Amino acid sequence: MVAERYDVVVAGGGPAGSAASTTLAQRGYRVALFERERFPRFHIGESLLPGLWELWASLGVTQRLDDMGFPLKQGVNFSLPKVDHDIAFRTDEFPEYFPRPYAFHVDRARFDQTLLNHARHVGVEVYEGWSVEEVHFDGSRASGFTVKADDGTTHRVAASAGTASSPGACRGANPIRRSTSWHTSRTSAGRTCRSRRKGM
Ligand SMILES: Cc1cc2nc3c(=O)[nH]c(=O)nc-3n(C[C@H](O)[C@H](O)[C@H](O)COP(=O)(O)OP(=O)(O)OC[C@H]3O[C@@H](n4cnc5c(N)ncnc54)[C@H](O)[C@@H]3O)c2cc1C
Numbered sequence: 001m002v003a004e005r006y007d008v009v010v011a012g013g014g015p016a017g018s019a020a021s022t023t024l025a026q027r028g029y030r031v032a033l034f035e036r037e038r039f040p041r042f043h044i045g046e047s048l049l050p051g052l053w054e055l056w057a058s059l060g061v062t063q064r065l066d067d068m069g070f071p072l073k074q075g076v077n078f079s080l081p082k083v084d085h086d087i088a089f090r091t092d093e094f095p096e097y098f099p100r101p102y103a104f105h106v107d108r109a110r111f112d113q114t115l116l117n118h119a120r121h122v123g124v125e126v127y128e129g130w131s132v133e134e135v136h137f138d139g140s141r142a143s144g145f146t147v148k149a150d151d152g153t154t155h156r157v158a159a160s161a162g163t164a165s166s167p168g169a170c171r172g173a174n175p176i177r178r179s180t181s182w183h184t185s186r187t188s189a190g191r192t193c194r195s196r197r198k199g200m
Contacts (some may be wrong), residue, residue: 002127002155006032009145009159010124011132013039017165018115021124022059024127031124032157034147036131039116040109047073050091050098057099061118068114070104135162142147 010021013035021033056062075090092101103113120126129150136144136156144158 002032002130002157003125005028005158006125007160008032009034009132009147009157009162010165011162012036012165013116013126013128014043014112014165015115015117018112018119018162019055019059020163022061022115022119022122025119025123026060032131033116033119033124033126033158035116035126035128038128038150039113041112043108043112046108048099049102050055050103050104051091053099054101057138061115061121064114064118065104065111068110070106070108070111072102073105074102081090132162145189169178 007029008021008024008031010017010031010033013033017033017035021031024031053062056065073087074092078087080087091098091103092100095101116126127147127149131148132145133142133148133154134146135142136146142159142162144152144156145162146156148154
């Protein structure tokens, strides 16, 4: 059963939502993550970058990803119009930037489910089949959220902060986009909307 109060509410259980909620839970916050679909679900965006190794390490998920058997990518090759030769970058040519000289090409359904399960494992309260419908404000501060279960029931939960893990999630909860008390920033995994609470 959904609780009445959390420290942080996260809208969306894609990589950004799972990473943000895991990080917050690891720091002792009580976090609820609402994902409107049920995983595993199809998603586009399979080709990961080698710069993500440090993030996987800080989340504590490296071993789980290693064990999944995804194909390895060792670089990238650009074929440009009007250029008669390809331009290739091999990750192992830049050891100062990448802890490992390769990245994964993932099946997003399995990858996203693994990250979401890991968030659960570190204490995030995950609600699949639930959507964030509305953000409520006390003055300029976010003070609560209306969430909807897939049986159609709605619930009001209080929280001091929230994050929406995708442009879609921001659009889905229009008050997030309109309000001056939320701002958007580009992250490695997508667009994040969050409150301006100090220290978060
Ligand atoms: C054609 C295409 C190709 C791409 N290729 C790559 C690639 O090769 N490599 C790469 O790194 N990236 C790629 N991307 C980008 C990649 O897909 C995204 O950057 C990534 O999925 C963003 O992750 P996210 O967690 O922010 O959002 P998402 O993965 O989109 O997850 C958001 C989640 O929020 C849920 N949600 C939305 N609204 C609500 C709500 N109101 N309440 C509750 N839940 C909600 C959704 O169901 C979804 O599960 C590609 C994108 C496109 C369009």
